[in-house]
Amino acid sequence: MTGTQTRIVLARLPQGVPVVEDFTAETVPIPQPGEGSFLARTVLLSLDPYVRSAIAGRHPGHAASSPGDLVPGRGVARVIESRHAGFAEGELLVVETGWQEFLVSDGRNARLVDVRMAPASTALGVLGMPGLTAWAGITSLAAVRPGETVVVSAAAGAVGSAAGQIARIGGARVVGIAGSREKCALATGTCGLHACVNYRQEGWQAELRRATDGSVHVYFDNVGGPILDAVMDLLAPGGRVVLCGLIGQYNTGVPLTVPLASIIKRRARLMGLVVYDHEHLFPEYLATASAWVRDGRMRYVEDRAIGLEAAPAAFHRLMTGANVGKSIVVVTPEDPDA
């Protein structure tokens, strides 16, 4: 295939929260696949908080970006032309796409998407990396037991909504924390959590204490900062804390802290989670969670933007907490699986 394509590159290095002006679109020739590689067209682009760390060179496998570099990211792409024995034309894959319409790949870390199992977009969210992150934290690290009280922050987001539902399905009493009334309604309504506390409302700490009876067995933390401090103060003796993300602090440059006195007083156990350590759990997770998605026990919400050019604004929304659900850019709206 010949012609040109659009891609989004860094106009400059973001300072603090990334803004639209940090990115620029450019037109370049569509790349040609060599022997052992394939050409694919990006259908859906996943927007994830790690992209911010990747640009800054703080994410495994990514060197720091410079102005002019393609923005990194994974997506669902359709193979258009293959010179790779392992991938056929027409197949749909999760693969490193970058923020561009067409890509050439050698297939490294590519995974087939089976749309008979669930819609293609779920491979980027509830049945993809964010879902596996939630599964690893709730079932493997924290090993949540029925009847326990579990708190999840960013409860309406991609990882948080999956974590809350996995714990709920496992028989826990789950209390979400989220940044708006709308997000809390989603957490308790769509996701079936027992309660949700809006941390932007005055008196939320007291409400959290009431909702958890002041005794939290497991905290799945996506944000760090004052929310982590507040939940640590409510931990039951021997409480477990899964440290999944610190999005509240990614763009502030403020030194990260954990409340040491609470850890000692509560005899708490803190566990750092990196999803890449848990890839071996993926087949088990996919089989289990895709059945839940099909029978409606596990639900998901997506925050969709249309067109590659919308990616910078959608990324800014994600980085400021304006997204509701898994953040996705539909790059090729005319694809039947978009």
Ligand SMILES: NC(=O)c1ccc[n+]([C@@H]2O[C@H](COP(=O)([O-])OP(=O)(O)OC[C@H]3O[C@@H](n4cnc5c(N)ncnc54)[C@H](OP(=O)(O)O)[C@@H]3O)[C@@H](O)[C@H]2O)c1
């Ligand atoms: N450890 C791992 O391997 C791993 C893997 C995947 C993701 N993560 C982490 O998991 C967390 C959630 O990721 P996700 O992809 O599911 O994103 P997401 O939850 O869909 O979106 C991010 C959410 O974080 C919340 N937030 C809190 N403070 C914020 C702030 N200062 N700025 C912006 N947002 C803020 C917002 O929700 P509220 O309005 O409800 O606060 C926002 O909607 C992130 O910290 C991410 O880095 C870790």
